[in-house]
Amino acid sequence: MTTAQRPTLEAVARRAGVSRATVSRVVNGSTTVAEPIREAVRRAINELGYVPNLAARSLVTQRTDSVALIMPEAAARVFSDDQYFPGIIRGAAQELEAADKQLVLMLAGSPAGHERVERYTTGRHVDGVLFASLHGADPLPGRLARLGIPVVCSGRPLGGTPVPYVDVDHIGGVHRAVQHLIDSGRRRIATIAGPQDMVGGIERLTGYRSAVAPAGLPEWVAYGDFTRESGVAATWQLLAAHPDLDAVFAASDLMAHATLRTLRATGRRVPDDVAVIGFDDIETAAYTDPPLSTIRQPIQEIGRRMTRQLLRLAAGESIEPALVLPTELILRDSG
C-alpha cells in the first residue's frame, strides 16, 4: 500500500518555474502576484494534484483552524434521543463551517478520556475549546482558560475560575411554566428535577420553587438524570408519596415522556387528571400522546452562539462573560 509521494510546495514551485514563496502567495490568495504567474502556478498545482500539508502550515502559523467540542458525558449517554448534544453539535458545526474551521468532537466521559482531552487541547491542536454541558466543578475549562486557550461553556460553569459561557434562562422559563399550571387551577404540583451537579438541573428546580413557594403550594420533588428510565422511577416515587398530585413539571422532555406513559399506566388521564410539562422541546414532544407541553430552549442557537463567542475570543476580541438566551413556553395538550 505505497502511498504516492505527495507533491510539496517545492515541487509545484519547480514545475511552475517560480519560488516557493510565490506558490505560497497564490495558495493563500495574496494579491501581489501577476496574473500570468498566478495562472502558471495554478496549472502546476492542478497537474501535480498539490494539497497543502496542514501540519506544516499550522506549525508556523500557530493556528490549526479547528476547535474542539467536549462532551463531558459517558459516551453511552451522549447520544440518547435527547436532542441536547446533537443540537449543540449542529449549531457549532454550522457556525464553524461558515468560518471554514473544523469541529473536533471529544467525549470525556471516562477518566482516561478526560486525560486525553486535556493532552489534546493543551497540545495546541485546536484553536479553542467548547464545553457542552458540565458536570460538577470540572477544573478543565478554568485550566485551559488560564493557559490562554480560548474556552466557552454551555451553561454557567460551577468551577472557581470564571469562564465565558452561554446559557438559557432556565429559572424564568420554568417559573412561567409552573405559574401557568397554577393559573389553570393546579394546586398539587410535583416536579422531577434533574441532576443537582449540573446547572441546568439546579436552576430548573429553583424555577419550580420560585413559582410554587409564593403561591403557598407544597414542594414535591423527585430526582432523575434527564433520561426516560429515571423518569419512570421518579414518577412512581411521586405517585407513591402523593397519589393526589394534579400536575408534574419534569426537567426534561424525556422524563416528561416517561411520566406521560406512567401516569396512563396508573389509569390517570392527561391533562384531565394530571397536567404534565416538560423541558427542551425535543422533536418527539410533538408526537407523544397527548402532545407534550414544554419549555423550549434554543439548543442550536446555544451551539451557534458559543461558537461565535469562541471565534471572537480566538481572534483576540473581548467578549461578554455570559450570554443568556430566552426560553419559550410551548403549550400543547398535556398541560
Next chain:
Amino acid sequence: MTTAQRPTLEAVARRAGVSRATVSRVVNGSTTVAEPIREAVRRAINELGYVPNLAARSLVTQRTDSVALIMPEAAARVFSDDQYFPGIIRGAAQELEAADKQLVLMLAGSPAGHERVERYTTGRHVDGVLFASLHGADPLPGRLARLGIPVVCSGRPLGGTPVPYVDVDHIGGVHRAVQHLIDSGRRRIATIAGPQDMVGGIERLTGYRSAVAPAGLPEWVAYGDFTRESGVAATWQLLAAHPDLDAVFAASDLMAHATLRTLRATGRRVPDDVAVIGFDDIETAAYTDPPLSTIRQPIQEIGRRMTRQLLRLAAGESIEPALVLPTELILRDSG
C-alpha cells in the same frame, strides 16, 4: 491576551541538562534512557508544563492520530431524533478512544461543505476517513482510496471504485419482517420506502418485494425520506390508494411512528386493523403507542466495526472488502 510562550523540547532539554533527542526519547517512551536521566527529564517537563506540539510531531511522523467521520447530509438533517448518526458517532468514538485517536466530525451537506471535506481529508490532516451513509454515487470515497488514504463506508457505496464498507443485512431483515406479517395473516401489505439514492432505501424495498412477490401479494409502495414528515405524507398517500390495507412496513422507525399516528387519526386501530413494522429500533420505538415492532440494526456496532477496519487499514493490514452485520426482528405490539 498574551499567551505565555509554550515551552519546547529545547527548553526542557536545557533545563534537564540533556539533549533534545533524549527528551524526545523520554516523552515517547523509549527504553534506552537511564533511570536517573529519565527522572530528571520528567521533572523538567513537569516544572515547565511542557506539552508536545502535535503539529510539529505529525509533520515528521506523517501521522496525525486522528480520523475524520464524514456525514454527507445537510447539517439540518443529521441530528433529527433518528439515532443513526449518533449511533455511528458513538461506536466510532468508543473504538477510537481505545486506540487513543481523535474523532474529527465533518458535515458535508452543502457543496461548499463537500469541498471543505475534500480539502481537509486530502490535506493529510487525518490518518483515515469514515463515511457515515452515502447519497447517490459520491465520488469522494473512491477518490480518497485512490490517493492511498484509508477509507471505510457505512453501507455499500454506489460509486464505481470499490471501497471497503460495513453494512447490515437490510434485505434479509426486511424479508423476515414482511414474512412475519404474511404468516400472521396479513394480505394487503404496503410499504413506505426510503430514498432510492441510498443503499439502505433501495435494499429495504428489495427486501419487501422479495417477501411479497412470491406470496402473490400486491406491491403497494409510497416513498419517504426516513423522516416523520415524509412518513405522514406517504401514509396518507397509501391510505388514499388502498384504504383496505392491513399492514405497513416503513423503512424507518420515524416514518413508522408517523404511520402509527396517522392511522389512528383515521380511526384505524393498530395492530387490530393495520399492523405496522418499522426499521432501526430507535429508543422511541419502545415508547410509541402501541410500542412499535421493528427491525433492529446494530448501529453502534457498525460504527465500531468501521473504525476497527479503518485502523487496520491505516496500520497497513489488509481487510475484507465488506462486512455485513445481521439484523434482528423485534416484535412489540404494533405488528
Next chain:
DNA sequence: CGATGTCAAGAGAGCGCTCTCCCTGGCTGG
C-alpha cells in the same frame, strides 16, 4: 539623467519535533 519610490518575486530563516547516524566510555573475552 540620476535619485527615489513602488511593486513583484526570490532567498532564507525558522516553526518544534523525530530519527538516523555517530561518538563515548565502560565491559567483555581471547
Next chain:
DNA sequence: CCAGCCAGGGAGAGCGCTCTCTTGACATCG
C-alpha cells in the same frame, strides 16, 4: 592488554510550510 561490543546519549538534518527581508526592474520626479 587490547580488539570488539554495547548501551546511553548527542549532533544535526530535515519534515513542508510561512513570512520577513532583500533584490531587481521599472516608473516617476526633481
